[in-house]
Amino acid sequence: MRLPIIYNLDKGLSNGTTSSIKGILTSANLISASFLGVFCLTCDRLAQTAACRRNRVFAALLDNFTHGIIGSWTWAVVLGGNLNSTKNLRQIILAGILASCMDVDHFLAARSIHLKDATSLQQRPLFHMTTLIPVIAIISEIIICASGLHRLHYFPYLFTLSWFSHHIRDATRRGLWLWPFGSTPPVPYGMYIGLTLVLPFLIAILMSITGSPIHAVELHRVLHRVGGIQQV
Numbered sequence: 001m002r003l004p005i006i007y008n009l010d011k012g013l014s015n016g017t018t019s020s021i022k023g024i025l026t027s028a029n030l031i032s033a034s035f036l037g038v039f040c041l042t043c044d045r046l047a048q049t050a051a052c053r054r055n056r057v058f059a060a061l062l063d064n065f066t067h068g069i070i071g072s073w074t075w076a077v078v079l080g081g082n083l084n085s086t087k088n089l090r091q092i093i094l095a096g097i098l099a100s101c102m103d104v105d106h107f108l109a110a111r112s113i114h115l116k117d118a119t120s121l122q123q124r125p126l127f128h129m130t131t132l133i134p135v136i137a138i139i140s141e142i143i144i145c146a147s148g149l150h151r152l153h154y155f156p157y158l159f160t161l162s163w164f165s166h167h168i169r170d171a172t173r174r175g176l177w178l179w180p181f182g183s184t185p186p187v188p189y190g191m192y193i194g195l196t197l198v199l200p201f202l203i204a205i206l207m208s209i210t211g212s213p214i215h216a217v218e219l220h221r222v223l224h225r226v227g228g229i230q231q232v
């Protein structure tokens with residue numbers, strides 16, 4: 001498996017961060033990221049067409065589809081483009097679902113199942129708050145460590161990537177909502193494309209630097225010590 005995560009629970013950090021970064025920056029991964037840029041440009045161009053603007057349902061479906069594919073695609077880049085295992089495919093599908101289903105908060109905030117209500121909100125719905133991402137990521141990390149489910153160590157990173165990719169794309173219209181600090185101005189279109197392409201590499205490098213899942217194991221031990229439970 002060509003995962004960029006280089007930590008082996010038995011052997012420790014085997015190759016070092018430098019070699020893992022080389023593993024991430026493969027030509028296949030860079031080409032894949034470039035095609036992702038073409039995909040974003042194509043979908044966004046399609047969304048600007050008069051036919052799409054006229055049809056609210058089609059526009060919403062296209063928007064949701066684009067978010068989902070970006071989520072899946074970026075996580076596939078994190079995984080080094082390795083689609084040969086069921087585990088990786090499950091993670092890629094999960095990333096897409098998280099990136100696209102985030103917009104369910106429009107309906108929850110509108111308390112309506114009607115698209116017109118969901119897209120006519122005066123305020124931005126909760127899941128679009130960017131400062132919520134690190135909070136959920138840290139809470140999920142603590143839950144994973146406390147419950148000993150170290151095989152899910154990838155989840156906080158996958159979640160961060162999925163939701164942040166969605167936020168960046170939405171930010172071209174309304175900026176990033178950084179409650180309680182306010183909102184940024186709308187993100188320039190080129191910056192959105194650039195961040196979308198760079199983000200999976202940053203996440204993969206972050207996973208290598210944090211030595212995941214070593215920190216998950218350590219945090220699990222700390223939590224058990226704090227809880228007065230015998231260390232596993």
Ligand SMILES: [Zn+2]
Binds near residue numbers: 102103128166170
């Ligand atoms: Zn959205």
